[in-house]
Amino acid sequence: MKKNAHIAFVSPRFAAGATLGGAETLLRKLAEHAAASGCRVTFLATCAENHFTWENSIPPGSKKFGDLEVIYFPVDNDRNTGEFLRAQQAISTGKPVSAEEESVWMKNSVHSRAMYDHLRAEGGKYDAIIAGPYLFGITYAVSQIWPKKTLLVPCLHDEAFAYLSIMQSMFADTAGCLFNSEPEKILAQKIFGMPEAKCRVVGMGMDDFECSPTDFARRHKIDVPYLLYSGRREPLKGTPLLLDYVNAFRLRTGRDIMMVLTGSGDFHAPPELEGHIFDAGFVSEREKHDAMAGAVAFCHPSVNESFGIVLLEAWLAGTPGLVHARSEVLKYQCRKSGGGLWFKSYPEFEEELILLLDNPDLRKNMGQAGRKYVLEIYSWGNIGQRLFEALESL
Amino acid sequence: MSSAAFEIHAPGIDTEKIVRDIETSVAKKQEDGFYSDARVARAERSNLAHLRTEDQFLGFYLKCLRDAVYIDISDFEIRERRRGLAPLLVALKKTIWGLLKFYTYRLWSQQNEVNGLLVTAVQGMEEQYSAKIKALEKRIEELEKK
Numbered sequence: 183m184k185k186n187a188h189i190a191f192v193s194p195r196f197a198a199g200a201t202l203g204g205a206e207t208l209l210r211k212l213a214e215h216a217a218a219s220g221c222r223v224t225f226l227a228t229c230a231e232n233h234f235t236w237e238n239s240i241p242p243g244s245k246k247f248g249d250l251e252v253i254y255f256p257v258d259n260d261r262n263t264g265e266f267l268r269a270q271q272a273i274s275t276g277k278p279v280s281a282e283e284e285s286v287w288m289k290n291s292v293h294s295r296a297m298y299d300h301l302r303a304e305g306g307k308y309d310a311i312i313a314g315p316y317l318f319g320i321t322y323a324v325s326q327i328w329p330k331k332t333l334l335v336p337c338l339h340d341e342a343f344a345y346l347s348i349m350q351s352m353f354a355d356t357a358g359c360l361f362n363s364e365p366e367k368i369l370a371q372k373i374f375g376m377p378e379a380k381c382r383v384v385g386m387g388m389d390d391f392e393c394s395p396t397d398f399a400r401r402h403k404i405d406v407p408y409l410l411y412s413g414r415r416e417p418l419k420g421t422p423l424l425l426d427y428v429n430a431f432r433l434r435t436g437r438d439i440m441m442v443l444t445g446s447g448d449f450h451a452p453p454e455l456e457g458h459i460f461d462a463g464f465v466s467e468r469e470k471h472d473a474m475a476g477a478v479a480f481c482h483p484s485v486n487e488s489f490g491i492v493l494l495e496a497w498l499a500g501t502p503g504l505v506h507a508r509s510e511v512l513k514y515q516c517r518k519s520g521g522g523l524w525f526k527s528y529p530e531f532e533e534e535l536i537l538l539l540d541n542p543d544l545r546k547n548m549g550q551a552g553r554k555y556v557l558e559i560y561s562w563g564n565i566g567q568r569l570f571e572a573l574e575s576l
Numbered sequence: 577m578s579s580a581a582f583e584i585h586a587p588g589i590d591t592e593k594i595v596r597d598i599e600t601s602v603a604k605k606q607e608d609g610f611y612s613d614a615r616v617a618r619a620e621r622s623n624l625a626h627l628r629t630e631d632q633f634l635g636f637y638l639k640c641l642r643d644a645v646y647i648d649i650s651d652f653e654i655r656e657r658r659r660g661l662a663p664l665l666v667a668l669k670k671t672i673w674g675l676l677k678f679y680t681y682r683l684w685s686q687q688n689e690v691n692g693l694l695v696t697a698v699q700g701m702e703e704q705y706s707a708k709i710k711a712l713e714k715r716i717e718e719l720e721k722k
Contacts, residue, residue, distance in 0.1 A: 423622040430619035452618075520591045527633070528619045529602040529611045530595075537594070547589050 188222040192313035192324050196227035196252050204491050205315035205337040208386045215566055217249035225252040228294050236292050255297035266290035276342040284348045291319025301327045317343055322352055329355040338366050339486040344373050358576035360384040362489035365510035382572035387562030393471035393499050408440040410477035412470055412492045415447035420483030427531050429455045444470050474499035479538050485509045497521050497552025502545050521552020606636055614644035638699045645691035649684045
């Protein structure tokens with residue numbers, strides 16, 4: 183593919199700020215990089231900002247963001263949310279569902295007929311269409327319009343939705359996949375039997391940043407060591423598990439450690455943790471990076487990750503990671519970099535946290551190993567090369 | 577892209593070895609009962625789904641649970657957040673608690689008994705099936721050798 187090719191990126195949302203989910207951020211960053219490298223890039227997104235209501239809050243039409251042309255399309259307002267949620271609930275339990283239930287779920291997912299009309303009418307002008315993440319109705323519908331020029335950025339997790347027959351056809355029909363990590367690729371090959379020739383690992387480039395290991399604690403008067411989690415606070419991300427673990431750690435070991443959280447979402451902490459949690463809420467990038475730099479470790483208890491942007495950010499801040507071993511992706515990143523440890527149960531978590539608390543040199547060296555890994559593997563130079571090689575060969 | 581290009585590691589730090597050593601140490605401590613603790617059972621409640629495929633986990637979890645099922649209903653402090661009337665309200669709550677204790681204790685002791693019987697039953701089943709599976713595995717191994 184020529185460097186001046188015309189590429190369409192498709193994602194459910196594109197916001198002017200940085201308040202989107204990981205997958206949407208990743209697609210946006212890849213699009214920005216492709217545009218900066220000389221490609222003509224058109225980003226197709228819905229007018230929605232809120233991923234619960236999917237209310238059309240941005241006016242439809244075209245808008246310029248630097249080198250990117252973004253076209254906003256309204257979300258269809260005739261979806262039956264009740265039926266969607268019922269089907270989603272049935273699927274998420276992992277029990278087999280009928281083709282009819284799958285179809286009800288997909289039909290009532292987030293769609294935009296205006297976007298599909300645009301692609302049917304003008305899709306021929308795009309050399310490639312890059313769409314993701316896999317779980318959205320929009321991604322599925324777009325993949326059916328121009329399957330031979332559609333590349334998925336699936337951000338795949340090992341979850342019940344990935345095993346639906348509708349997903350089998352989507353992964354089989356499209357030209358190929360751009361994965362964020364090796365374990366994600368292996369998972370797709372296991373579930374969908376994808377041939378190696380249709381798989382490429384690309385990921386996302388990480389920009390280095392300045393941060394201070396003391397500013398966050400000083401600003402917020404935190405005078406004990408703290409463990410940090412950044413991101414959405416919800417059961418799927420493992421937040422309840424982390425809070426239960428930190429509480430048990432404090433009670434069992436008698437060590438005074440604080441839990442610091444940044445990001446959005448409600449959480450319910452055990453009552454004994456009251457006074458030992460600091461919820462910084464949604465903070466600026468600088469504040470988040472300072473919080474990362476000062477932490478004993480960055481704990482990522484989620485088992486559903488395809489990349490782990492925040493873990494890589496913590497490494498850039500020089501802080502080691504502590505991740506759930508059930509996340510093949512996060513464990514892979516820790517294993518490859520030497521920047522983090524992984525636990526599968528509370529006893530392992532306790533031992534590892536004690537080890538990190540008692541060994542500042544180990545913490546420092548692991549943080550530096552992680553930082554080196556991110557700067558080498560996830561530099562934009564590397565990622566750009568992988569992206570264009572993938573576009574060329576798929 | 578070869579995976580070897582991804583190997584970075586800090587000089588002198590082998591995280592794989594650290595995790596392996598910790599797993600060994602944890603296994604030993606688990607055998608010694610160091611983690612048979614109701615607080616561990618409570619901490620693992622949201623991790624159960626991830627651990628159900630671990631061979632040794634159910635046995636370990638049941639050991640922790642054995643400590644967690646027998647609850648002492650008196651083991652909590654009666655507190656009051658509203659500062660002004662706190663001593664008065666605490667005294668009132670303690671009086672109410674003292675009057676109701678007689679009724680609550682009966683329910684609580686019955687519940688404790690049911691919890692204990694359930695854990696014993698599950699533990700018994702787990703031991704029985706583990707023994708059966710081990711015997712079957714041994715039998716398969718012997719048959720495969722022939």
